[in-house]
Amino acid sequence: MSTRIALTSVSAIVLIGTLYSVVYDTYLDTSNPLLTHLPHPLAKSHFWANKANPLNVYFIKKAWGWTSAAFLLAWSTGSPSSRTVVRLTRWLTATAFWLLFTAWFFGPALFERIVIASGGECVLLLPSGDPMSLPAEYCHTRASVSPATHPTLFTSSSPSSFVLPQGWQATPRLRRGHDVSGHIFLLTLSVLLLAQQLGPSYSLTRWSLPHTVAVWANMALISIWLFASGTTSVYFHSPSEKITGYLLGLACFWLAQIPGNVMTAMNTPPPAEKPHSS
Secondary structure, three states: OHHHHHHHHHHHHHHHHHHHHHHHHOOEEOOOOOOOOOOOOOOOHHHHHOOOHHHHHHHHHHHHHHHHHHHHHHHHHHHHHHHHHHHHHHHHHHHHHHHHHHOOOOOOOOHHHHHHHOOOOOEEOOOOOOOOOOOHHHHHOOOEEOOOHHHOOOOOOOHHHHOOOOOOEEEEEEOOOOOOOOHHHHHHHHHHHHHHHHHHHHOOOOOOHHHHHHHHHHHHHHHHHHHHHHHHHHEEOHHHHHHHHHHHHHHHHHHHHHHHHHHHHHHHOOOOOOOOOO
């Protein structure tokens, strides 16, 4: 699959899935603290709307791990001429973007900063279903809180503290605000990166058995990611959060090309000057 076909495919799937979710009201607004902890309203009748489906649990939540494994398998089993530093640099740059947006950016990840900047709150969902606002740092640490571990948060001024079950604890989450779809971001970036990195394989006249397995594994994973983009677009996140996730994935893929392109330009000899005619 060429990069152009991959781009057309993921763009069409996200757009059509998002439009479908609006027309038929199938999406769950995951930034709403009163809804996000509940099962999807369509979970019983639509298999892929259930957050516990195997695609979500075993693949989407570990998307970059699968993508990295597929890329490294194809890169390491290719011909010596295809195992270039430029290809490796593009994967490393894309991995850096994944870390910055989802894990760490001189403190909280960029996705968390976006939620806070757009009016998000750190919310602890109580057993009664009521949301309890906490300072943002409790969400950044992602540690569980309870009356035993954080007694100052559960004072007598909070009526819900009287009905908390014995031993109850929970992890606060960032809610409200603009929760960019991390899944769409990663799936878009993964599809484009894997499709591009298969390019050198198509130019080979013959594949070794390990590389043949690697190419087919990459193509199978691209198909899974495209399907996952569809299920996420139809059932989860608000339309604007899915679109921003897609655009961010597209932007990061483009930015990941820059270091490799610079290296290629530096290693390309200048064209030979034509001799002057007398």
